[in-house]
Amino acid sequence: MNDDATDRSEPSSEPAGTATIESYETEDGVVFYDAQNPLAWVETSRTLTLEDLA
Numbered sequence: 645m646n647d648d649a650t651d652r653s654e655p656s657s658e659p660a661g662t663a664t665i666e667s668y669e670t671e672d673g674v675v676f677y678d679a680q681n682p683l684a685w686v687e688t689s690r691t692l693t694l695e696d697l698a
Contacts, residue, residue: 665694 664679676694678684 665676666679667674667676669675673691
C-alpha cells in the first residue's frame with residue numbers, strides 16, 4: 645500500500661536508480677557510470693540523452 649499514511653519517505657526529484665550515477669569528460673564526450681558498479685559499462689554509437697533513458 646502506498647499512501648500518505650504508510651509512505652514516510654522523503655519525496656525525491658531524482659528518478660529511481662540514478663542516485664549513484666557519476667560522470668567524467670573525455671576528448672570524445674562524457675562518460676556516465678554507476679559509482680556502485682563502475683565495471684558495468686554500456687556503450688553506444690549514437691548520442692542519447694540521459695533524460696530519455698532514466
